[in-house]
Amino acid sequence: xxxxxxxxxxxxxxxxxxxxxxxxxxxxxxxxxxxxxxxxxxxxxxxxxxxxxxxxxxxxxxxxxxxxxxxxxxxxxxxxxxxxxxxxxxxxxxxxxxxxxxxxxxxxxxxxxxxxxxxxxxxxxxxxxxxxxxxxxxxxxxxxxxxxxxxxxxxxxxxxxxxxxxxxxxxxxxxxxxxxxxxxxxxxxxxxxxxxxxxxxxxxxxxxxxxxxxxxxxxxxxxxxxxxxxxxxxxxxxxxxxxxxxxxxxxxxxxxxxxxxxxxxxxxxxxxxxxxxxxxxxxxxxxxxxxxxxxxxxxxxxxxxxxxxxxxxxxxxxxxxxxxxxxxxxxxxxxxxxxxxxxxxxxxxxxxxxxxxxxxxxxxxxxxxxxxxxxxxxxxxxxxxxxxxxxxxxxxxxxxxxxxxxxxxxxxxxxxxxxxxxxxxxxxxxxxxxxxxxxxxxxxxxxxxxxxxxxxxxxxxxxxxxxxxxxxxxxxxxxxxxxxxxxxxxxxxxxxxxxxxxxxxxxxxxxxxxxxxxxxxxxxxxxxxxxxxxxxxxxxxxxxxxxxxxxxxxxxxx
Amino acid sequence: xxxxxxxxxxxxxxxxxxxxxxxxxxxxxxxxxxxxxxxxxxxxxxxxxxxxxxxxxxxxxxxxxxxxxxxxxxxxxxxxxxxxxxxxxxxxxxxxxxxxxxxxxxxxxxxxxxxxxxxxxxxxxxxxxxxx
Numbered sequence: 001x002x003x004x005x006x007x008x009x010x011x012x013x014x015x016x017x018x019x020x021x022x023x024x025x026x027x028x029x030x031x032x033x034x035x036x037x038x039x040x041x042x043x044x045x046x047x048x049x050x051x052x053x054x055x056x057x058x059x060x061x062x063x064x065x066x067x068x069x070x071x072x073x074x075x076x077x078x079x080x081x082x083x084x085x086x087x088x089x090x091x092x093x094x095x096x097x098x099x100x101x102x103x104x105x106x107x108x109x110x111x112x113x114x115x116x117x118x119x120x121x122x123x124x125x126x127x128x129x130x131x132x133x134x135x136x137x138x139x140x141x142x143x144x145x146x147x148x149x150x151x152x153x154x155x156x157x158x159x160x161x162x163x164x165x166x167x168x169x170x171x172x173x174x175x176x177x178x179x180x181x182x183x184x185x186x187x188x189x190x191x192x193x194x195x196x197x198x199x200x201x202x203x204x205x206x207x208x209x210x211x212x213x214x215x216x217x218x219x220x221x222x223x224x225x226x227x228x229x230x231x232x233x234x235x236x237x238x239x240x241x242x243x244x245x246x247x248x249x250x251x252x253x254x255x256x257x258x259x260x261x262x263x264x265x266x267x268x269x270x271x272x273x274x275x276x277x278x279x280x281x282x283x284x285x286x287x288x289x290x291x292x293x294x295x296x297x298x299x300x301x302x303x304x305x306x307x308x309x310x311x312x313x314x315x316x317x318x319x320x321x322x323x324x325x326x327x328x329x330x331x332x333x334x335x336x337x338x339x340x341x342x343x344x345x346x347x348x349x350x351x352x353x354x355x356x357x358x359x360x361x362x363x364x365x366x367x368x369x370x371x372x373x374x375x376x377x378x379x380x381x382x383x384x385x386x387x388x389x390x391x392x393x394x395x396x397x398x399x400x401x402x403x404x405x406x407x408x409x410x411x412x413x414x415x416x417x418x419x420x421x422x423x424x425x426x427x428x429x430x431x432x433x434x435x436x437x438x439x440x441x442x443x444x445x446x447x448x449x450x451x452x453x454x455x456x457x458x459x460x461x462x463x464x465x466x467x468x469x470x471x472x473x474x475x476x477x478x479x480x481x482x483x484x485x486x487x488x489x490x491x492x493x494x495x496x497x498x499x500x501x502x503x504x505x506x507x508x509x510x511x512x513x514x515x516x517x518x519x520x521x522x523x524x525x526x527x528x529x530x531x532x533x534x535x536x537x538x539x540x541x542x543x544x545x546x547x548x549x550x551x552x553x554x555x556x557x558x
Numbered sequence: 559x560x561x562x563x564x565x566x567x568x569x570x571x572x573x574x575x576x577x578x579x580x581x582x583x584x585x586x587x588x589x590x591x592x593x594x595x596x597x598x599x600x601x602x603x604x605x606x607x608x609x610x611x612x613x614x615x616x617x618x619x620x621x622x623x624x625x626x627x628x629x630x631x632x633x634x635x636x637x638x639x640x641x642x643x644x645x646x647x648x649x650x651x652x653x654x655x656x657x658x659x660x661x662x663x664x665x666x667x668x669x670x671x672x673x674x675x676x677x678x679x680x681x682x683x684x685x686x687x688x689x690x
Contacts, residue, residue, distance in 0.1 A: 118573035118624055130602070133629025134573050207575015207599050247578050334578070338673040371673045372655050373625070450578050451585050458676050467674050476656040483625065556598025558584050 047407035090115035115139030123542030248450020256423030280322035300358025
């Protein structure tokens with residue numbers, strides 16, 4: 001990208017500058033002997049064209065909307081349309097969550113993101129013994145199609161896009177969503193949204209698995225195949241680095257482990273006989289926006305370039321949409337402090353800005369009170385306003401990839417890509433992401449990084465404002481959200497009522513058909529749709545699959 | 559005579575999958591010279607109590623970030639009492655609102671550690687409160 005003669009000139013000027021700098025250093029040394037990113041990538045004093053002399057604009061960066069998409073997946077990015085402001089929300093009952101969604105839409109949110117409670121995420125009905133204490137706590141409790149109908153009551157599913165954080169039972173919740181839309185008169189071909197459907201990171205970092213890897217991968221590829229025919233605008237998976245990062249890995253590992261999981265899904269789908277260009281355009285991603293501002297921006301750019309190269313070179317995908325890494329971002333929950341919680345607003349602002357400068361397609365900003373509980377309405381409003389400030393006041397959305405060409409950001413982008421590629425090679429050697437998880441390799445890598453970070457904080461090497469520096473007397477926060485403890489009783493009562501009022505012969509027959517399908521190799525989506533339609537519960541459907549597939553038991557090694 | 563090592567059970571009751579905190583604490587306790595057994599995810603209170611008795615631990619450290627601490631922590635205490643166990647120190651942590659702490663302490667949880675707690679505080683608390 002640079003003229004050789006010009007580079008030589010810079011190189012020759014470097015020595016005099018270094019001498020001059022040495023004089024300054026003699027008088028006033030730098031704050032640290034060694035500067036580095038949170039991932040441990042060394043950070044130089046200053047970056048110049050010499051930092052990345054080989055960079056080739058057309059090959060490594062390209063124009064926005066062009067391969068390798070380093071600068072963004074659309075030619076106009078936020079000049080055309082801002083990112084989707086999508087706050088992850090849901091708690092207690094479907095009625096309560098429906099109210100919160102309507103509130104968020106009134107406040108200018110542009111997409112929905114459903115949080116389910118843990119029993120729902122693990123395929124238990126609210127009356128299951130394992131559900132005790134968990135019903136409605138971290139999200140909304142869903143037992144059957146009836147609850148989903150209530151959840152979206154009065155929300156036009158033909159117009160809004162909905163993301164659902166659901167993994168092991170994703171097929172069931174997707175079926176319920178499609179049925180709810182049908183009830184509103186909306187055809188599945190018109191539906192826009194995302195199911196997370198990313199089981200591999202559940203094994204390695206997030207924990208809401210049900211079935212062992214092989215049948216789980218089958219469910220996922222069945223969803224890919226079904227959606228490509230019937231729900232063509234739906235994002236069939238959100239391959240998530242977010243939770244892996246929250247579990248403690250670094251930015252480099254986040255890119256590597258996420259894309260390695262992505263490779264495993266693509267390979268599984270190809271093995272199931274799908275064609276790359278039929279399903280790859282609907283793969284989406286989900287990343288964390290963490291503390292190290294420039295490293296995060298570079299991370300998003302590196303992930304886009306690396307994925308485009310993987311899809312093109314490794315899998316021979318042709319369609320541009322197959323090569324584009326589209327992603328959702330959430331600010332880093334693990335960086336929120338319970339100490340001086342108002343500081344979290346500033347942390348979230350910086351993290352959200354990094355996501356925008358990195359070219360995210362949608363964004364969730366965390367609320368300041370989330371180190372204590374689920375967010376209050378007031379705290380969520382501030383979090384949403386933070387996005388609106390960045391969008392409408394800061395000017396950051398006025399040009400595409402504003403940091404493209406920054407010597408530092410380009411070097412970091414390449415640095416992250418190189419290091420992530422090294423990890424991916426290592427995972428390939430272990431037999432791919434599934435094998436690496438089964439061997440405990442990914443989990444071990446995550447824990448090592450998490451523990452190292454904790455030790456750095458406790459030793460004071462890593463400053464956390466308000467926690468290990470600039471501490472102040474703490475005042476317990478007020479107005480925290482409390483989930484009504486009565487939600488379990490009312491959910492159980494609703495279940496009893498549902499079971500008494502439905503056509504139990506139809507339910508039995510649908511579950512029987514589902515079981516037969518699971519024992520064979522046909523696509524699981526049609527029998528799941530049928531079971532959902534006659535109000536079989538989530539627990540009944542998942543139990544039917546448990547009978548055939550068995551359950552996954554995780555290693556509990558440290 | 560060498561001092562007997564403190565034995566701790568690190569536990570994740572309920573369905574919560576957030577195990578970064580408990581795993582880090584387990585590592586820190588181990589590095590501080592304790593013997594640590596980690597249960598892994600999705601343990602029922604019954605399983606935790608059984609493991610604690612079987613492993614003959616001096617302390618149980620539980621972590622819940624899902625908000626289910628209000629049921630799960632007291633339930634573990636109840637089961638310990640039913641089993642006649644009174645000499646195990648039980649502590650908890652996670653995302654736990656301050657106003658929930660008194661009722662957890664009433665149930666017999668001896669300390670509740672929130673986000674940002676240095677692992678050294680937890681190590682010291684265990685060392686000061688158990689006699690192996």
